[in-house]
Amino acid sequence: MIALVGASSSRPFGIAAGPDGALWFTDVSGSIGRITTTGTIEKYPLPDGSLPLGITRGPDGALWFTQSGKATIGRISPRAKIDAFKSPVAHPSDITTARDGTLWITGDQRDDAIGTLTIRGAGTLVARIAAPSWPRQIVAGPDGALWFTEFAGNKIGRVTTGGKLIEYAIPTRASAPIGIANGPDGALWFANYYGASIGRVTTHGKFTSIARGLTSDSAPCGITTGPDRAVWFTDALANRIGRVTSGGTIVEYPIPTHDSRPASITTGPDGALWFTEWKSAKIGRITTAGKITEYAIR
Numbered sequence: 231m232i233a234l235v236g237a238s239s240s241r242p243f244g245i246a247a248g249p250d251g252a253l254w255f256t257d258v259s260g261s262i263g264r265i266t267t268t269g270t271i272e273k274y275p276l277p278d279g280s281l282p283l284g285i286t287r288g289p290d291g292a293l294w295f296t297q298s299g300k301a302t303i304g305r306i307s308p309r310a311k312i313d314a315f316k317s318p319v320a321h322p323s324d325i326t327t328a329r330d331g332t333l334w335i336t337g338d339q340r341d342d343a344i345g346t347l348t349i350r351g352a353g354t355l356v357a358r359i360a361a362p363s364w365p366r367q368i369v370a371g372p373d374g375a376l377w378f379t380e381f382a383g384n385k386i387g388r389v390t391t392g393g394k395l396i397e398y399a400i401p402t403r404a405s406a407p408i409g410i411a412n413g414p415d416g417a418l419w420f421a422n423y424y425g426a427s428i429g430r431v432t433t434h435g436k437f438t439s440i441a442r443g444l445t446s447d448s449a450p451c452g453i454t455t456g457p458d459r460a461v462w463f464t465d466a467l468a469n470r471i472g473r474v475t476s477g478g479t480i481v482e483y484p485i486p487t488h489d490s491r492p493a494s495i496t497t498g499p500d501g502a503l504w505f506t507e508w509k510s511a512k513i514g515r516i517t518t519a520g521k522i523t524e525y526a527i528r
Contacts, residue, residue, distance in 0.1 A: 244493075449468065
C-alpha cells in the first residue's frame with residue numbers, strides 16, 4: 231500500500247532523527263526542515279546561498295548541519311533557534327558526531343580535507359587528503375575512529391580522533407563510494423554510486439562486495455542500518471529503496487513518484503526508515519515490511 235501527498239520546488243538532501251521525536255532535514259534550496267512521524271512539515275529559512283547538505287544530531291541535543299555556500303556550520307535547536315559557526319573546511323559537505331562529542335566534517339572536492347568543530351565553535355583542520363579524493367559521508371565507527379568515503383579517490387578513509395589518517399583502496403574499480411554507515415556486524419557498510427553495489431569493510435581494512443551489480447541503472451547513495459538489523463539504502467537512479475541482509479540477500483522497493491532521486495536515509499523514532507527525495511521535493515517513509523508513504527514539502 232502507498233499513500234501519496236503532493237510536490238514543490240524544495241530540494242531535500244540530508245536527514246537525521248532529532249531529540250524531539252521528529253526527523254530533521256536539509257533543503258538545498260535554502261532551509262532546514264522538520265517532519266513529524268505523522269507527516270507534518272515545518273521549514274526554517276536560512277540566509278541566501280547557504281547550501282545546506284549534511285545534518286546530524288549533536289551532543290548538545292541540537293541539530294548541526296553544513297552550509298557549503300557560506301563556509302559555515304549551522305546549529306538549530308529543537309525550538310528552531312539558528313546559529314552559525316565558521317567551518318574548519320571551506321566547503322563543508324557532511325557532518326557527524328564522534329564519541330567524544332566533537333563534530334567531524336568533510337570538505338568537498340575543492341578542499342579534500344577533514345575538520346572538527348566543538349559545540350562552542352572552535353574549529354580545527356585535521357587532515358588534508360591527496361587529490362583527487364572528494365570525501366563525502368562520514369560516520370563515527372565502532373572502533374572510535376571516524377570513517378568516510380572518498381568519491382573520487384575510490385577509497386574508504388579512517389581518521390583517529392588524534393588525527394592519524396589511513397586510506398583503504400576499494401578493490402572494485404571506479405566504485406565511487408558515497409554513503410557510509412555502521413553495519414549490524416561491527417563493520418562499515420558503504421554505497422557505491424557507480425559500482426552499482428554495496429560494499430563492506432572491516433575495521434582492519436578487509437573488503438567484501440555485497441549485492442554487487444544490482445541492475446544496470448542502479449546508483450546506491452545513502453545507507454543506514456535499520457531496526458531489523460538489515461542495511462537499507464537509497465538507489466538514486468533506479469528510484470528504489472533497497473534492503474540487504476548481512477548474508478547478501480537483497481530486496482528493492484520502487485518509489486511511487488517517478489525519478490524522485492532518493493538521497494539520504496535514516497532510521498526514525500517510529501521504527502520506520504525515512505529518506506529524502508531530492509528531485510521530487512518529498513520526504514519518504516518506508517516500513518520494514520516495504521510499505522512506502524511520501525510527504526510533499528510545501
